[in-house]
Amino acid sequence: MTEHKLIFVGPVGSGKTTAISSLSDEESLRTDAKASDITGIRKQTTTVALDYGQISLSDDHKVRLYGTPGQVRFSFMWDLLANDLAADSHSVVLLLDNTRNQPLRDLKFYTQEFAQLIHRSRLMIGVTRSDVRDEPTLSHYHNWVEELNLQAEIFFIDARRKETMLSLLKCALPSEIPESAWEQYRQTTRETIDITESESSPQTQDTTPFQGDHLVIKESIVTDILNVRGVQGAVLANAMGDILTSSLDNPELEEYIGYMAGMVPAFQAASAFDNARSILVKSPSGNNLSIFIEDDQVLGVLSAQRTSVRTLKQQVEDILQWE
Numbered sequence: 001m002t003e004h005k006l007i008f009v010g011p012v013g014s015g016k017t018t019a020i021s022s023l024s025d026e027e028s029l030r031t032d033a034k035a036s037d038i039t040g041i042r043k044q045t046t047t048v049a050l051d052y053g054q055i056s057l058s059d060d061h062k063v064r065l066y067g068t069p070g071q072v073r074f075s076f077m078w079d080l081l082a083n084d085l086a087a088d089s090h091s092v093v094l095l096l097d098n099t100r101n102q103p104l105r106d107l108k109f110y111t112q113e114f115a116q117l118i119h120r121s122r123l124m125i126g127v128t129r130s131d132v133r134d135e136p137t138l139s140h141y142h143n144w145v146e147e148l149n150l151q152a153e154i155f156f157i158d159a160r161r162k163e164t165m166l167s168l169l170k171c172a173l174p175s176e177i178p179e180s181a182w183e184q185y186r187q188t189t190r191e192t193i194d195i196t197e198s199e200s201s202p203q204t205q206d207t208t209p210f211q212g213d214h215l216v217i218k219e220s221i222v223t224d225i226l227n228v229r230g231v232q233g234a235v236l237a238n239a240m241g242d243i244l245t246s247s248l249d250n251p252e253l254e255e256y257i258g259y260m261a262g263m264v265p266a267f268q269a270a271s272a273f274d275n276a277r278s279i280l281v282k283s284p285s286g287n288n289l290s291i292f293i294e295d296d297q298v299l300g301v302l303s304a305q306r307t308s309v310r311t312l313k314q315q316v317e318d319i320l321q322w323e
């Protein structure tokens with residue numbers, strides 16, 4: 001008996017738990033908890049530790065499937081999975097949700113986070129939810145993979161339907177697995193997810209069109225971001241430095257953020273800041289002030305010093321998706 005491992009990574013809601021459940025022979029192990037944070041806007045549960053499922057492809061080949069939590073605040077599990085439990089994965093399966101605002105940013109973020117594991121295995125990209133929004137297209141993904149100097153196979157899949165994931169699975173596993181084993185697996189079916197229910201969920205109706213790399217931040221982000229643990233206040237300003245909305249009761253800090261906003265065009269002009277999306281500075285009171293730059297807008301977020309800026313950054317990204 002040969003064992004093979006695959007690890008599923010990717011952003012919140014991209015379908016890791018669903019895919020492992022659809023592919024597994026038996027009911028998979030999930031560690032989903034009710035999403036009490038901003039993830040709850042999009043879906044009711046989120047993985048807090050890991051998913052595990054398995055497939056017996058024949059008497060000779062067994063596949064172990066490991067799923068990571070999408071949220072960066074559970075990233076201690078990424079380390080455990082990538083460096084220990086699933087360290088010898090044959091491939092990394094990165095699932096990307098086609099309805100997120102910036103799948104390219106997700107691609108960059110997760111390939112960086114799992115760079116070592118990807119380096120010693122292979123990268124498979126599974127794009128989900130293309131039934132809800134058909135852009136970006138396969139050629140966008142091909143271009144991005146090339147731009148990032150990655151070697152990857154790209155598949156458009158539906159994590160709820162096993163049959164749409166067979167090509168990806170086959171490519172992700174060693175070619176020595178005989179066709180007869182695949183044929184047998186293809187025919188096994190298990191009652192899994194009620195597609196009609198998730199398909200009619202309201203958030204799938206109002207997906208905004210794909211806007212390339214452009215993003216407009218809505219003013220409601222200032223109240224949404226206050227739900228993130230450790231956040232004390234937020235300010236949204238335009239590129240002229242005018243405050244659009246603010247939850248701070250501190251004119252000096254608002255003025256400072258407005259000043260930072262006024263410098264955005266200069267940041268963008270300077271090639272060194274080409275990729276700058278966020279900047280961290282210490283506020284006068286010693287707390288963290290993160291400045292997120294989005295085209296011609298600037299979001300300043302004040303957070304307690306002990307708050308992890310990396311976590312905050314991804315939570316801001318997640319809120320931006322679901323506004």
Ligand SMILES: Nc1nc2c(ncn2[C@@H]2O[C@H](COP(=O)(O)OP(=O)(O)OP(=O)(O)O)[C@@H](O)[C@H]2O)c(=O)[nH]1
Pocket residue numbers: 010011012013014015016017018019039043045046047048068069070071128129130131132157158159160193198199204
């Ligand atoms: N319409 C549509 N829905 C999909 C598709 N793939 C998955 N879904 C749905 O998207 C949601 C994905 O949720 P999960 O599987 O919990 O996502 P996850 O990646 O495990 O998320 P975290 O654990 O929070 O990181 C489920 O409601 C699925 O039914 C697809 O291709 N089309």
Ligand SMILES: [Mg+2]
Pocket residue numbers: 016017018046047051067068069070
């Ligand atoms: Mg999950």
